[in-house]
Amino acid sequence: MKFIFYNGNPSEERRKRLDELCNGEKFPFNHTTKYKSVFFPEFENVLSVVVPPDMNRKYNCFAHALGITEWVVSAVIAQAIKNNDLKPTENPRSGDIVIYCESSLDYIRHAGKFISGKVVSSKWASGSVFKHDTFMCPIQYGDRVAYFHAIDLELAQELVKKYEDFNKSDLQP
Structure with a gap:
């Protein structure tokens, strides 16, 4: 498996700023209407909203990458890869899964869907689904990515069921 490594672009400062903005205690990044004031106009030329936050639907990046709308923790993805x-x-194609990690796939931090070139769509915690360049995301999401073939909805649901014992976390809503 081949990893794509962060090469310093965008700058660490911009990625750290995105980390700061995704702090729900300080900024309403996941509020249905207030999220716009958190990210825009500062990032309007590098982020576009695909799906705004929905206070009634609690799902995360891993669920988005699998094409489902229930909370999925990284351990489910790790087991599915393992x-x-x-x-x-x-050679990723549109719709393939992008896994963000630190050092190895033992430290999965984030996931998204490959669109084309260096463009990804990913859900930031319980906030928006953004379209962005691969590494134009919070720095905490990792410094490397790996690509996996997309799966259909039925298989995604089967994986969540298969690894339901791993799908537990204090971070779930």
Whole structure:
């Protein structure tokens, strides 16, 4: 499996700023209407909103990457990769899964869907789904990515059920 590494672009400062803005205690990044004042106009030329936050639907980046709308923790993704339920690819196509990690796939931090080139759509915690360049996201999401073939809704639901014992976290809403 091939990793794509963060090369310093965008700057660490911009990625750290996105970390700061995704702090729900300080900024209403996941509020249905107030989120716009958090990210825009500062990032309007590098982020576009695909789906605004929905206070009634609590799902995260891993669910978005799988195409479902229930909370999924990184351990489910890690198990699916470990057991070869998700197949790596070095030539991603639109809709393929992008996994963000630190140092190795043992430290999965974030996920999204590949669109094209260097463009990804990803859900930031319980906030918006953004379209952005691969590393134009909070720095806490990691410094490398790996790509996996997209799966259909039925298989995604099967994986969540198969690894339901791993799908527990204090971070769930």
